[in-house]
Amino acid sequence: MKIKLFTDTDLDGLGCAIVAKLAFGDDVEVTHCSYRNLNQRVEHFLQNEDNKNIKLYITDLAVNEQVEKKLNERYHHGGHVQMIDHHVTALHFNQYPWGFVQPEYDNGKKTCATSLLFEHFVENQQLEQTPALVEFVDLVRQYDTWEWDENDNILAKHLNDLFFMFGREQFEEDLLKRLKENPDLFQLTDMENMLMDVEEKKIERYIYAKNKQIVQRFVGKYCIGIVHAEQYLSELGNALNKKNPHLDMIVLVNVGTKKVGFRTIHDEVNVAQFAKELGGGGHPKASGCDLNEETFKLFVTDVFHLEPIKPDPEKNEVNVKDALHGTYYENRNGEISFIKKNNMGKYILVHQGRLQEVQFKTFEEAEKYVKRTYQSWLQFDRDMNKYHKN
Template sequence: MNNFLSKTIKVFTHTDLDGVGCEIVSKVIFGKESVDCELHNYDTINARIKEFIDSQEYKQYGHIFITDIRVNEEVAELINNTCADVVTLLDHHKTALSLNKYKWARVEIEGDLELTSGTELLLLDTWCTHIKSLNDWVENIKRWDTWLWSTKYNDILPKQLNDLYYLLGREVFVKEALNCINNSRYVKDFILKYKQILDINQRQIEEYIQSKNKSIIKIDRNNYKVGVVFADKHHSELGNELSKLNKDCDYIMIINGNLVSLRTIKDNVDCGRIAETHNGGGHQKAAGFTIDEDKILGFIKNTL
């Protein structure tokens, strides 16, 4: 990492709040003008990094971070054989643990006291825990992504932070987050600014959950009872609440175009493993994958 100060930093990260949290952390630490960030899902990350290496684009950067998302074995070997000295992969999903065999990868599910997140791993990896406002943002992002806001802390701020990410969009959210952190403002200050919007949004979420519960389809698949819904927003909260309302279901499958989200509240169901069989990934209770568009078109043609 000796080139940090002389060259731009490249960040490949996930599309959710924890992934964007890594973008925020990197821009606070290295400066927003010194960070080039791309967001990816599991269906695009491997092809993009392979292209990035094959074209030798990686030589333009002082260091490359891959955060909150894993690469497959083929891409991991490519990294290992070409640019391992300038790459750091940081992830906290169980489906990525096999990557720990590489010196440039650090996959940890838990920290010293509780579940960790990609954002927290990046903060710790860069040794920049002295900025109090940044620590506060990282902690709230971690609590949302690990669901500790609900299961341990009974703290609504992380959920509201995630709501604002989707309400404001990535560009505005990152800009405002950087402004808050650099001016020593905490998450609670950011939330207070948008309290009225958040209150209206919460009512809409509750109505949305009730409407989707009425349209749930229950199927039996691979010894599981699955609750299937078609929904284009609020996947984490929707999946969790539908799991509570439909306790006969082992997990909830939320379909949004070619994107599939899996959620469960049961300890004996591993959504991450289910997603991995479809080239996706995630946690035990929250995961996702992408459906090939050809399969969707084939289904439509065979149905109509």
């Protein structure tokens, strides 16, 4: 029987395609989609009478309400439908016998579409698991859920880097061949490892440059950092969040693909819900939406006049964070903020020579307030002689 798979365009989507092709071989036809074109393509498939007897799988993406109803009609008329996803914004599909959405396993580990589809095929005896395939699937899962960063599993990151370096078709062909010919072990070649060393240095330079281009603004209760970016989006979003922890999230605008990505490192911030309000979806810490008239105005037009925030100096020796003598901050208006721990163990804030009423339990809380309120940066040692004392 013929198989049709609609899946995402990222590494997780590629993983779903590889798992399906290992299970069904030439019988499977894969269409990689985004949220922007998924509904149109699935609806077109459903309208074609020739597709009535084709097994339909949709992974890593969720259709809209209109297509959702048509999928349910197809199922109740005897047609095959299997939707598998791991995004919390798609949990409502679990109400259908053809829907399966599981954001995490019982042990607390996060899932991905590739791992869920792989397990589905294995459980239904449609695919034989091998050590190499199990390793590959978990590498995709670790990268997609960002677990690799916690585990320092650089192989998962390199897998994604190679995916973008070689392109989907070439990389898929290489992976299928590798998984079939070497079922007992999954590893990169010496050439691929050398390429990854070069790529790591490129990514470092890219992150350094983009950190100087962040524009800061509030959207509702969230203080966000906006930057235009076209590559290394996951690595960039994670790195910029770590470099700017006072921001609730990093917004990655890609005009070329007409997409907006949202990344956060804060447990109390749910960017999936933020994206959903803008017509998108995703994970609590990594999500996205389309770049349309509304989001273009919000993230481009309305902030076009703003100056980027300035990164903190990395080589200060005198004006360092949480210094016993206090720490100075400066913004583009030349305003000076001073944070110091008082005799009561609280952190006080002096702004423009005036003691502020607000006090903080930790230095991090005080710095966060200064950066969010005044868009300030740690004053450079070389500029300290401009100001004597508050």
